[in-house]
Amino acid sequence: MARGDDHKIDLRDYPLTGRFLAGRMRTHMNAAEKATMESLIVETRDLEANQRIVHTGKLCNVSTMLIEGFMIRSLESEQGRHATSMHVPGDFVDLHCYALKRLDHNVDTLGPVKLGFVPHEAITRVMNEQPHLARLFWFSTLLDAAIHREWIMKLEQLTVPRRMAHIFAELQYRLVLVGIGQGDRLETPLTQSDLGDICGCSVVHANRAVAQLRSEGLADFQRGTVTIPSLPALHKYASFVPDYLYGPGKLSLSPDDLAGKTP
Amino acid sequence: MARGDDHKIDLRDYPLTGRFLAGRMRTHMNAAEKATMESLIVETRDLEANQRIVHTGKLCNVSTMLIEGFMIRSLESEQGRHATSMHVPGDFVDLHCYALKRLDHNVDTLGPVKLGFVPHEAITRVMNEQPHLARLFWFSTLLDAAIHREWIMKLEQLTVPRRMAHIFAELQYRLVLVGIGQGDRLETPLTQSDLGDICGCSVVHANRAVAQLRSEGLADFQRGTVTIPSLPALHKYASFVPDYLYGPGKLSLSPDDLAGKTP
DNA sequence: CGAAAATTTGACGACTCTCAAGTCGAGTGG
DNA sequence: CCACTCGACTTGAGAGTCGTCAAATTTTCG
Numbered sequence: 001m002a003r004g005d006d007h008k009i010d011l012r013d014y015p016l017t018g019r020f021l022a023g024r025m026r027t028h029m030n031a032a033e034k035a036t037m038e039s040l041i042v043e044t045r046d047l048e049a050n051q052r053i054v055h056t057g058k059l060c061n062v063s064t065m066l067i068e069g070f071m072i073r074s075l076e077s078e079q080g081r082h083a084t085s086m087h088v089p090g091d092f093v094d095l096h097c098y099a100l101k102r103l104d105h106n107v108d109t110l111g112p113v114k115l116g117f118v119p120h121e122a123i124t125r126v127m128n129e130q131p132h133l134a135r136l137f138w139f140s141t142l143l144d145a146a147i148h149r150e151w152i153m154k155l156e157q158l159t160v161p162r163r164m165a166h167i168f169a170e171l172q173y174r175l176v177l178v179g180i181g182q183g184d185r186l187e188t189p190l191t192q193s194d195l196g197d198i199c200g201c202s203v204v205h206a207n208r209a210v211a212q213l214r215s216e217g218l219a220d221f222q223r224g225t226v227t228i229p230s231l232p233a234l235h236k237y238a239s240f241v242p243d244y245l246y247g248p249g250k251l252s253l254s255p256d257d258l259a260g261k262t263p
Numbered sequence: 264m265a266r267g268d269d270h271k272i273d274l275r276d277y278p279l280t281g282r283f284l285a286g287r288m289r290t291h292m293n294a295a296e297k298a299t300m301e302s303l304i305v306e307t308r309d310l311e312a313n314q315r316i317v318h319t320g321k322l323c324n325v326s327t328m329l330i331e332g333f334m335i336r337s338l339e340s341e342q343g344r345h346a347t348s349m350h351v352p353g354d355f356v357d358l359h360c361y362a363l364k365r366l367d368h369n370v371d372t373l374g375p376v377k378l379g380f381v382p383h384e385a386i387t388r389v390m391n392e393q394p395h396l397a398r399l400f401w402f403s404t405l406l407d408a409a410i411h412r413e414w415i416m417k418l419e420q421l422t423v424p425r426r427m428a429h430i431f432a433e434l435q436y437r438l439v440l441v442g443i444g445q446g447d448r449l450e451t452p453l454t455q456s457d458l459g460d461i462c463g464c465s466v467v468h469a470n471r472a473v474a475q476l477r478s479e480g481l482a483d484f485q486r487g488t489v490t491i492p493s494l495p496a497l498h499k500y501a502s503f504v505p506d507y508l509y510g511p512g513k514l515s516l517s518p519d520d521l522a523g524k525t526p
Numbered sequence: 527c528g529a530a531a532a533t534t535t536g537a538c539g540a541c542t543c544t545c546a547a548g549t550c551g552a553g554t555g556g
Numbered sequence: 557c558c559a560c561t562c563g564a565c566t567t568g569a570g571a572g573t574c575g576t577c578a579a580a581t582t583t584t585c586g
Contacts, residue, residue, distance in 0.1 A: 075416045082416040099402040102514040104507040127394040139362040146367045148411035153338040153345040155418040156463030200419030244367040251365040
């Protein structure tokens with residue numbers, strides 16, 4: 001069955017959590033686990049743009065599934081906001097709060113979003129009774145860490161225009177993984193000021209980077225909508241290699257791996 | 264009981280894993296869990312400097328506890344090595360490999376080290392039978408993610424000399440947490456070239472940063488040994504606030520938190 | 527329409543890069 | 557013991573990237 005069909009079926013049967021780990025380990029979840037997952041969400045809520053759902057240092061007893069929309073994870077300093085990563089639908093955005101209890105950062109909505117809330121007692125039940133699902137939860141938090149590592153490398157390695165190209169490429173790829181993305185287009189609620197926070201540069205420089213990507217025909221950013229004339233060209237410019245996202249590819253688990261064979 | 268005493272006792276009773284989560288959630292481990300932890304290590308090995316124990320993309324079925332010495336986690340590009348973080352004794356350096364199976368990065372020894380190996384079947388047993396210990400394992404991998412996030416912010420926020428000061432401050436703090444560190448001194452196997460890989464700059468610039476920290480009396484780096492005239496001054500210069508390391512402080516769990524009280 | 531937010535442009539200075547050359551220190555062979 | 561060698565460290569010069577300040581323009585929305 002084609003991946004696209006999987007998406008459609010999972011979204012029909014599991015409208016709240018059908019995108020969780022889509023394109024990654026979701027194929028390792030059986031129907032019972034998918035049903036458990038869906039039942040964990042005790043409440044959904046629609047929020048406007050620029051709402052904070054996780055505050056640095058605040059105790060939390062609920063974790064949040066991003067069902068629709070975009071969110072941003074950031075740290076704050078005297079110099080303003082520093083984004084560490086973005087979130088797309090299907091991300092269990094503050095699952096790690098279950099183990100950490102107080103988070104070191106903030107999580108904000110970017111545009112309007114639809115969220116699902118999971119109480120930590122429910123996660124404890126999963127830990128006690130469903131170790132395989134618990135392991136998938138663990139996996140999903142480690143994915144964030146892998147994305148952090150890649151971004152550290154990109155910050156050390158790339159100029160701002162290339163970093164920005166990398167952000168566009170990553171977002172496009174992640175949206176495709178969860179069945180939303182298109183090949184040549186990307187709709188986000190981002191402003192150029194957000195891009196500056198994400199790329200670790202000033203708004204002014206973010207603007208120049210946008211202009212440069214535009215003039216070189218690599219990506220056209222207009223009020224949040226990114227048009228990509230050539231995805232391969234963008235990938236090359238940004239040195240984007242999606243392995244670290246653990247989609248289908250070099251790092252994903254093969255059936256042989258699961259059988260415990262050592263190569 | 265003072266923390267120092269805890270350290271001594273745990274190291275006597277658990278010589279291989281007595282530093283695991285020391286200064287953090289180790290106080291939440293009971294004696295049975297500490298004993299389980301110690302028994303997970305089926306083999307120890309001493310390695311020389313510059314050995315690779317985790318290779319990008321290679322399937323792994325064993326995770327590694329760093330018992331003595333230092334390790335570095337890095338990604339490689341055409342431009343060379345990019346460090347994402349360092350490890351000190353007590354770190355379960357590639358525990359996340361249990362859930363990810365193939366890692367996106369490399370882990371290398373810096374100087375000589377002593378390592379302990381834990382087969383993944385043993386971790387599966389913990390997942391199935393000891394959910395509380397499993398949660399502590401999860402916590403320890405999330406600690407790495409928190410350190411990554413802080414580093415992302417520092418890369419976006421600080422100049423190279425300040426980043427380097429931050430590295431020194433973080434290392435000193437983490438060593439104290441696991442009972443090794445001193446207040447004004449730090450012995451590492453790092454070269455200035457390593458510092459460049461860590462701070463995301465060229466060797467030449469790393470050298471200038473070392474020289475600047477020296478001339479300003481903030482830290483004196485000589486063949487791996489760092490002397491710190493004034494820890495508060497170093498912290499201030501680097502905007503170092505250790506909360507993100509989840510030691511005793513703002514983000515650590517209080518007894519009230521555990522009782523499930525919502526403030 | 528008018529106000530606020532977002533985007534754009536210019537000028538100048540600071541940070542960091544590369545290239546190139548030179549110095550210092552520890553170990554090695556004669 | 558000394559000369560040699562190799563890696564680590566140091567220094568200088570010129571160029572590119574990026575920040576800040578300041579101001580203008582465009583878009584959004586009430």
